[in-house]
Amino acid sequence: xxxxxxxxSYAHGFFDNGFYLRTAMFxxxxxxxxxxxxxxxxxxxxxGRLSDDEIVTLEANWRVGIRAGYTLSxxxxxxxxxxxxxxxxxxxxxxxxxxxxxxxxxxEILTASNMVHLKITQLPNAGQYPxxxxxxxxxxxxxxxxxxxxxxxxLLGLSVGTVxxxxxxxxxxxxxxxxxHAVAKASFLNQLNYG
Numbered sequence: 001x002x003x004x005x006x007x008x009s010y011a012h013g014f015f016d017n018g019f020y021l022r023t024a025m026f027x028x029x030x031x032x033x034x035x036x037x038x039x040x041x042x043x044x045x046x047x048g049r050l051s052d053d054e055i056v057t058l059e060a061n062w063r064v065g066i067r068a069g070y071t072l073s074x075x076x077x078x079x080x081x082x083x084x085x086x087x088x089x090x091x092x093x094x095x096x097x098x099x100x101x102x103x104x105x106x107x108e109i110l111t112a113s114n115m116v117h118l119k120i121t122q123l124p125n126a127g128q129y130p131x132x133x134x135x136x137x138x139x140x141x142x143x144x145x146x147x148x149x150x151x152x153x154x155l156l157g158l159s160v161g162t163v164x165x166x167x168x169x170x171x172x173x174x175x176x177x178x179x180x181h182a183v184a185k186a187s188f189l190n191q192l193n194y195g
Contacts, residue, residue, distance in 0.1 A: 010064065022053035023061075029073035029084035035110055037102065038069045039095045065091030068098045072110060074117040083117045122190060132191050136170040139163055141192055144183045 002015045014020050024041040041058055044050050050058070061067070069088040076082050087109070089098045102109070132140070142152040149167070153160045167179050174185045186192045 019057060019060075022051075023057045024050050024054040025071040025086065026084070027054070029071055030082075033073050033075040035102070035106060036071050036073075037095065037099050038067075038071065039099065042095075067091055068093055068095040070098065070102060070106075070109075072113050074114060076121075083120070085113055085117070130173055132170055132173055132186060133166075135166050136173065137186070137192055139166045140170055140179075140183050140186050143167070143179055144187070144192065 004011045028036050072085040074083045149163050153163045171182045174182050176182050
């Protein structure tokens with residue numbers, strides 16, 4: 001998922017075409033957690049430690065006014081929830097000014113950014129799959145809690161056949177063959193705890 005305030009044309013080039021994958025700050029964010037001044041990339045370039053692609057992207061961003069900022073990389077317990085945030089200053093603000101601002105407010109910015117990242121990772125991610133209905137989520141949550149079909153029917157005041165129908169529809173929606181797989185996939189997609 002990409003959220004940006006850049007122009008649509010820049011965002012398409014940067015994200016859709018994988019431009020971001022070739023930046024020094026992307027490499028830093030994959031290898032580190034925390035905050036990094038974009039001044040690091042320029043120091044790495046001066047030291048000869050950037051790849052040709054990283055140099056090209058650094059210069060391309062400079063030409064369009066993306067010159068100073070910070071990259072934040074968030075720690076996570078699951079690689080699929082790895083996230084990063086690029087905070088760019090206006091083109092007329094120097095990296096030195098941004099670094100001074102970060103010295104004063106960086107801890108607060110990093111705390112707020114971590115909270116945003118954690119909230120985003122909890123949003124449902126249906127992707128190519130439609131969202132489960134509230135009843136499908138409910139019966140899958142009961143299965144995840146170790147309840148049998150009969151238990152779920154009793155708890156919800158439904159017939160066993162109706163519970164089985166909801167489980168079958170949940171499996172169909174998620175494109176899986178077993179209920180155990182449906183529970184795992186719905187959990188992975190953050191659909192069990194939503195709604």
